[in-house]
Amino acid sequence: QSALTQPPSASGSPGQSVTISCSGTSSDVGGYNYVSWYQHHPGKAPKLVIYEVSKRPSGVPDRFTGSKSGNTASLAVSGLQAEDEGDYYCSSYAGSNNYVFGPGTKVTVL
Amino acid sequence: QVQLVQSGAEVKTPGASVKVSCKASGYTFTSYGISWVRQAPGQGLEWMGWISTYNGHTNYLQKFQGRVTMTTDTFTSTAYMELRRLRYDDTAVYYCARGPFGHFDHWGQGTLVTVSS
Numbered sequence: 001q002s003a004l005t006q007p008p009s010a011s012g013s014p015g016q017s018v019t020i021s022c023s024g025t026s027s028d029v030g031g032y033n034y035v036s037w038y039q040h041h042p043g044k045a046p047k048l049v050i051y052e053v054s055k056r057p058s059g060v061p062d063r064f065t066g067s068k069s070g071n072t073a074s075l076a077v078s079g080l081q082a083e084d085e086g087d088y089y090c091s092s093y094a095g096s097n098n099y100v101f102g103p104g105t106k107v108t109v110l
Numbered sequence: 111q112v113q114l115v116q117s118g119a120e121v122k123t124p125g126a127s128v129k130v131s132c133k134a135s136g137y138t139f140t141s142y143g144i145s146w147v148r149q150a151p152g153q154g155l156e157w158m159g160w161i162s163t164y165n166g167h168t169n170y171l172q173k174f175q176g177r178v179t180m181t182t183d184t185f186t187s188t189a190y191m192e193l194r195r196l197r198y199d200d201t202a203v204y205y206c207a208r209g210p211f212g213h214f215d216h217w218g219q220g221t222l223v224t225v226s227s
Contacts (some may be wrong), residue, residue: 003154045220046155048213048214051212054212098171100157102154
């Protein structure tokens with residue numbers, strides 16, 4: 001399967017919002033409600049922030065919102081804070097116990 | 111609390127094999143599958159494959175078929191990932207990740223594997 005598509009970078013000032021897109025196909029993003037998002041800081045383990053398109057794990061603030069339309073999923077981060085800076089990866093189930101990641105989006109808090 | 115603790119960094123020569131371990135604690139090991147994900151320097155995350163800790167069934171990304179073997183030891187709650195015939199471009203941080211279906215909710219700390227002559 002091919003990797004998903006994400007913009008390489010996104011930025012916003014503290015308190016503003018940023019939205020990251022994740023484009024796939026009907027064989028992954030569009031075909032299943034199993035899109036997840038991960039926050040990754042260098043040298044640390046990735047952290048799950050959204051699963052099953054729009055669900056937040058316990059402890060993740062409601063500033064993080066996930067959605068999907070057709071073959072494209074999105075992650076919105078509102079009320080940007082300094083600690084939100086990092087790399088964000090989307091992932092999708094792709095059938096037959098396969099998964100695929102996007103290339104990652106570097107979020108900068110200006 | 112759920113923890114996945116991986117083995118330490120490895121340096122290997124091209125053509126060698128590496129076996130990375132991932133010891134789980136804080137939950138029933140056989141209730142969740144384990145995926146392996148790697149990140150090469152300057153690159154994004156790449157899913158490598160998955161193993162069912164319940165029955166040992168595996169599914170590998172096609173590019174790794176024939177070079178990777180994922181196993182588990184349910185007595186010690188440990189998952190293993192062996193990659194053979196290492197190449198320079200296998201240099202990466204390798205992560206294990208617990209997988210409820212559809213996502214990865216807990217990750218190991220990562221194991222740096224360096225392939226160098």
